[in-house]
Amino acid sequence: RRDGERREKRKMEKTVLRNTSLGAAAATSRSVRNRNALGVNTNTRGNRSTNNRLERLRVSAAGGVDGQVKWVGNRRKLDLNKAYYPLGEDVDAQKKVWYVVDAEGKTLGRLATMVSMYLRGKHLPTYSPSMDTGGYVVVINCDKVAVTGRKETDKVYYYHRVHRPGTMKTETFSELRDRIPERIVERAVKGMLPKGRLGNKLFTHLKCYGGSEHPHEAQKPVDITSLIDKKPKDADLAAVRQAVGLE
Amino acid sequence: MASKAKILRLAKGFRGRSNSCISIARERVEKALQYAYRDRKNKKRDMRRLWITRINAGSREYGVRYSDFVRGLGAQQVELNRKMLSELAVNEPGSFKALVDQVRFMRGG
Numbered sequence: 001r002r003d004g005e006r007r008e009k010r011k012m013e014k015t016v017l018r019n020t021s022l023g024a025a026a027a028t029s030r031s032v033r034n035r036n037a038l039g040v041n042t043n044t045r046g047n048r049s050t051n052n053r054l055e056r057l058r059v060s061a062a063g064g065v066d067g068q069v070k071w072v073g074n075r076r077k078l079d080l081n082k083a084y085y086p087l088g089e090d091v092d093a094q095k096k097v098w099y100v101v102d103a104e105g106k107t108l109g110r111l112a113t114m115v116s117m118y119l120r121g122k123h124l125p126t127y128s129p130s131m132d133t134g135g136y137v138v139v140i141n142c143d144k145v146a147v148t149g150r151k152e153t154d155k156v157y158y159y160h161r162v163h164r165p166g167t168m169k170t171e172t173f174s175e176l177r178d179r180i181p182e183r184i185v186e187r188a189v190k191g192m193l194p195k196g197r198l199g200n201k202l203f204t205h206l207k208c209y210g211g212s213e214h215p216h217e218a219q220k221p222v223d224i225t226s227l228i229d230k231k232p233k234d235a236d237l238a239a240v241r242q243a244v245g246l247e
Numbered sequence: 248m249a250s251k252a253k254i255l256r257l258a259k260g261f262r263g264r265s266n267s268c269i270s271i272a273r274e275r276v277e278k279a280l281q282y283a284y285r286d287r288k289n290k291k292r293d294m295r296r297l298w299i300t301r302i303n304a305g306s307r308e309y310g311v312r313y314s315d316f317v318r319g320l321g322a323q324q325v326e327l328n329r330k331m332l333s334e335l336a337v338n339e340p341g342s343f344k345a346l347v348d349q350v351r352f353m354r355g356g
Binding site (some may be wrong): 080083084122123124125126127128129232233235236239240242246 | 256294297298301302304306307308309310311312330331333334336337338339340343
């Protein structure tokens with residue numbers, strides 16, 4: 001019991017010290033002894049050490065600094081001379097924004113361009129080519145996507161079951177649309193995503209559905225259909241900015 | 248020419264026999280050093296491309312393309328470089344929005 005009392009007393013002393021201005025000043029001091037006395041993290045292995053990571057996760061889980069979890073810059077100490085690189089918690093799948101696009105009557109390629117941009121994260125200034133900073137995109141009404149000209153009957157999809165000469169199969173756009181309508185949009189978007197491990201992972205964040213129902217209502221996806229093919233001046237991005245946490 | 252020990256030390260982390268067998272390691276280390284030389288110069292180019300992509304995304308969120316944004320900043324003699332602009336876009340969105348608003352105002356909304 002005496003040990004417990006001493007521990008309590010020491011803990012209180014540390015809290016008091018930290019909360020005074022003297023403590024705050026000493027907390028920023030580099031001396032290990034000072035920081036140990038205050039219970040501040042003295043682990044000098046840098047950003048990647050476990051203690052620092054857990055501390056940052058704790059901060060972001062608690063709502064971040066000033067309660068602004070979503071926007072990156074508010075969550076950690078600023079060092080403007082080091083280029084921003086996302087940490088694990090920035091690309092956490094739980095924090096990703098969901099978007100929904102209605103493909104009915106939209107031109108296939110123009111739709112796929114925008115979808116791949118949002119999947120990759122190129123609509124965000126926190127974009128990093130080596131990390132998955134994008135969101136999830138749900139595409140509905142895939143069977144009503146449009147193509148111009150004579151592509152409905154003339155656009156051909158090739159595939160192999162057996163990779164041997166003479167075994168290539170073909171089917172036209174309208175045939176594939178009758179068979180598996182989701183594959184049309186998936187194929188278009190996959191061709192626009194980077195190829196490789198990261199590209200494959202991004203592709204799994206695309207959810208295509210042939211009808212107008214989708215099972216992701218719980219994620220409250222943001223509707224970005226109106227942004228297809230719009231110049232930046234005319235695009236109404238207020239909803240996206242709000243979803244990302246900018247305003 | 249460096250000793251075998253030096254080469255094997257440089258070859259740490261290489262795949263397969265390249266990190267243990269000297270004749271293979273020598274080739275891979277030579278290549279690695281050539282890549283390092285080349286990429287020290289490429290890094291500067293790559294970073295600038297990344298900053299530009301980030302600024303583009305950040306300004307498009309407010310309806311301005313990168314080309315118009317940079318042109319507007321130049322016309323108003325804002326000398327911030329792309330590195331700082333991209334860092335503002337990530338860490339200080341309020342300041343970045345102020346810059347974009349300034350450009351938009353100058354171009355007439």
